[in-house]
Amino acid sequence: MQRRDFIKNTVITTGALAFGSCNEKDPYAERKYEGQIAIIGAGAAGLYAGYLLEEKGANYTIFEASEQIGGRIRSLKGFADFDIELGAEEIRGNRSVWYDWVKESGAAFVPDTATDFYQIATQLRTESQWNTDLDFQLALQLAQQAFNYTGTDSTLLQLMDTSKLAARVRHITEALVANEYGTSAGRLSVKGITEEALIGGAVDGNYGLANRSLLSVLEEKCKKVIPKVVLNKQIKRIDFSSDRISLEDAQVQRRFVDKVIITVPLTILQANELQFTPPLPEAKITAIKNIGMGAGMKVVLVFNRRFWDVTTGSVYTSGLVPKYNVSSYGRSTQSFVLTGLVMGEKAEALSGLPSATAIQNIVKDLDTIYGKGVATGALTNARIMDWGKEPFIKGAYSYPIVDGGGLLTRQALSQSVQRKLYFAGEATHYGGHSGTVHGAMESGRRAVEELLKDVS
Template sequence: MQRRDFIKNTLITTGAVALGSCQDKTPDANRKYEGQIAIIGAGAAGLYAGQLLEEQEAKYTIYEASDQIGGRIRSLKGLADFDLELGAEEIYGPPSQWYDWVKGAGATLIKSDSANDFYQIGSQIQNEEQLKTNANFQAALSLVREALSYTGDDVTLLQFLNARSVPTDVRYVVESILANKYGTSASRLSVKSMAEQSNIWSAGTDLYTSTNLSLTNVLTEKFKNILPKVILNMPIRRIDYSNERIMLEDSQAQRRFVDKVIITVPLSILQSGDLQLTPALPETHTNALKNIGMGAGMKVTLLFNKRFWDSNTAAIYTAGVVPQFKVNSYGREAKSFVLTATIMGEKAEFLSTQSATVLVQSILKDLDTLYGKGAATAALTNARITDWTKEPYIKGAFSYPLVGGGGLLTRQALSQPVKRRIYFAGEATHYGGHSGTVHGAIESSRRAVDELLRDVS
């Protein structure tokens, strides 16, 4: 049973905007806007919004708080003999616009199901073929499928599991495949809203990884013509839209004036108040901010001088401190052996309080238990911890649905323009089933730009 089998693929149309569309179309060329537009954030959503406005010959500037473009897409050179992804990595498709961009940039893509996923059973590690006759493991997969089609009362994944008979040794399988995938813990993830999103997913469900081209390079090439419009190291702290022109105030109290704003910052930045709006956002928006989750998330990239795992391994799921390891070196013509641990929610919160040495030692201890005494510890040559919660302009992984949060309607409420002057894009504002993904962020930008152009008098 491959991971793609846990996601349903159903065509969705949400009102007037087909959010599942992956067509790279230009907005209505007859709608011109002569005012000055500010885009806050130079992640995938902000950059694409800029490109769409560029096609309309609109006047715009993209303000990025950090020293680089990409947002939660971030690549690392030098640790291994290939580029590593410290943030978003897996690419859904086809169809998806992000898949098209990566493929179009010349990337060599490898499917996740071209190799085996391995799972911890007790102190053993086995692949899916070996576990075909393991009743407990098959029961866990059945619960994953049941959760993704759930229509009952709004409960957390933890409550869902507690109400069912889940063998102790495979309970983590459900939590890893679902909660960790959705960016949180079983005690926080809404099963009902998760299923709601899964049921209207319209992108491709195959997962790919680029083996020869970093995702940062994809963005740099895709948006090379608009990068001159990006101002880096420019945190916008306040947006005052109470007067005829909108005032932007940066961290140095410098002010600039524009006519419309597209906000693409991560959900956590709005939730924390790091970006203040005057007047305050309408109650519909503030309620939405309270009812969408975004928590801790980290990646720990581990470089080894030899491979101690099976050569045909794509991912390793464990019951330890790391829910999932991705084998980054699989499918590459490389001499580096790399595992990347992806940790979300409560486990990420706990590990974030540990020193780097203790954190890495905890991970190696679990790998040594699975692969033999000292197998991982003796082979480690380097490690890199990327704690997204500690990134000042990110503050978390990606959005996830909360129990009682209202599901897709809450995301739709957050996405609504304010007074035809403030517009919202980014993965958390996608209400067509693609929240938490790069292609969802991209699709939300088309919606936001279409809304802006629609509001042109």
């Protein structure tokens, strides 16, 4: 699919903050740690940490609160004639272990030939068709400027206000930048995303899978790790005041381990759903507060016919759903599927409605674009995946907030505590790749490296 170059930069970190690639000489290859390691959370970060520990022959167990592995990688089966991604959908960049895993799995990529369409008022046109519209031009320029911002820290909304961006095109800048970053314009720091883009590096593409789900790749690659996952095991308390660390679960059962790798989403830490004795250091608590993460959802709409232009990859709208991906694009499928990505305030608003009402309103929006009754008449099935309502996720993915301290805050979040607790998960990635699967995996690798270094 065609994606704008300035969105979510995608290269594996190459500067001082790099965590290394899987091909590097392994500095800890000779060592074997005999202690018990617990990993909390079986998302991409936790599973990859397990994968690396498995390679080292270490003793580890992964505790997962929900009834499934994958975390924010999840697919919807049986809704269409292919698995629909409810969380992560695209592989961001081609220089990561994650990309390599996908390649090795023999997955076919969706061809990068699609066109993006933008709604202004009731008109839907491509970028080149809107090209003479000055408001549209400014909307795209601002989306670019947001990643090259040099002024005092402000929100994307303030940048749009200062630039006097016309109301008729504001949704475009917001969708291209804030919605992609998991939030809305009034909450996202443009200085923060500029810093992340700078450190994260240049763009090298986004890849969608045409013939298998992301979860199936994870399952295949982590097949030795999955037996070590204990599902339905929500860890509630971590007491690291003694030599051995006590983990207490929701059933008030305790177990003792020597090291813990914590990969739970930021929101779980923000909501104090994991309690620590003694309390975490002040710098960590401040970091937890100074990174944003909030509501986000995917809206899956299945139709009995395609009423959009055959070349369509994505549609940016001014309605309830800022952006749709044509998830059936580039697949050999009889299903016609639009997947809407809704983040921040718009997700909160939809989340407050009964699901049937939300879907009805969303499809009516599509009727405004494609013709009266067109989408409504073709709808066969719909589902909202509301990540904010998932009890062990509670949101979409992390983003920088104004005056939040930027990547240094993420680094503070990632710091290990007393050589006992190690922190991973997408929000701890301080090399510019937070909010991604490969970033989550790299954070898992970093945590494992820190742990092995401490015991060497």
